[in-house]
Amino acid sequence: MSDRSRDLQDxxxxxxxxxxxxxxxxxxxxxxxDQLIYNESTIDELREDNDAYDKGYSHGRDQR
Numbered sequence: 001m002s003d004r005s006r007d008l009q010d011x012x013x014x015x016x017x018x019x020x021x022x023x024x025x026x027x028x029x030x031x032x033x034d035q036l037i038y039n040e041s042t043i044d045e046l047r048e049d050n051d052a053y054d055k056g057y058s059h060g061r062d063q064r
Contacts, residue, residue, distance in 0.1 A: 008049065009052075017060060019060025024057060026053045030043065
């Protein structure tokens with residue numbers, strides 16, 4: 001498993017844990033300033049991290 005895949009799995013797992021505890025704390029908050037500072041590929045990775053977290057959160061919430 002690549003490092004990126006591991007990172008995404010970790011975000012998913014954290015989201016699932018948070019969903020079961022009814023707390024929502026995604027790994028990144030992407031602000032307009034971030035979009036000016038970081039290149040598009042970095043922003044895409046941040047969004048991908050948040051998407052993995054959201055999917056895990058949804059699974060965790062559904063299991064409550």
